[in-house]
């Protein structure tokens with residue numbers, strides 16, 4: 001294969017120049033990191049599962065009218081996406097108290113929240129992605145008021161869709177993180193969903209047993225991350241039923 005131009009390498013994904021202007025190839029790595037990359041490992045097959053699951057969610061969201069960067073899956077680890085200008089904010093939606101919210105406000109993990117809560121974190125690894133208020137976002141010009149309103153409504157639509165998908169397969173969507181990008185079309189700017197949606201960026205608990213099926217399995221050393229992700233993928237119907245572990249590539253492509 002001809003050598004492609006690397007555009008950006010992150011902790012779990014690599015972006016290459018795409019075949020046409022305005023496109024990129026998003027490659028899903030097997031690398032797992034937590035606590036701002038202080039904890040690292042390679043989880044064989046994770047990239048394959050996340051590529052599939054992100055495709056599943058992005059295509060489903062597009063079908064219900066949520067604009068996303070996803071164009072099509074290219075192979076086991078790569079998808080073609082639209083190139084966007086990423087807004088430097090992580091948008092977190094929470095339905096149930098967990099993680100940093102539970103810690104910050106002294107809530108019990110698992111406590112239902114009175115309504116979905118949308119938060120913004122500044123994308124800055126050096127600072128450890130701090131929580132920021134709308135005031136900071138507007139004052140420092142990371143986004144405008146209209147962008148913020150659009151981001152909140154987009155995030156809540158994603159929450160409705162994902163909660164439903166998960167509920168249908170016996171999984172509680174506790175919280176998740178999305179990233180949003182800008183694209184320009186004929187002088188108009190639009191916001192679209194970018195990055196990925198996978199168990200790397202969600203908290204997913206089995207409704208019956210409370211078992212964690214997301215990256216907390218890695219963060220908290222709760223067992224096999226690969227088994228947890230395979231379980232989510234299988235329930236969603238993203239992997240054929242009774243297929244072997246995701247590390248056997250011929251079974252998942």
Ligand code: UDP
Pocket residue numbers: 090092098099100101129175176177200201202203215
């Ligand atoms: N999250 C993420 N990337 C980050 C930070 C958080 O995908 O850099 C996700 C995380 O997996 C969880 C949600 O966002 O589903 C809320 O995370 P939280 O603020 O509780 O932080 P954490 O406890 O994960 O550090």
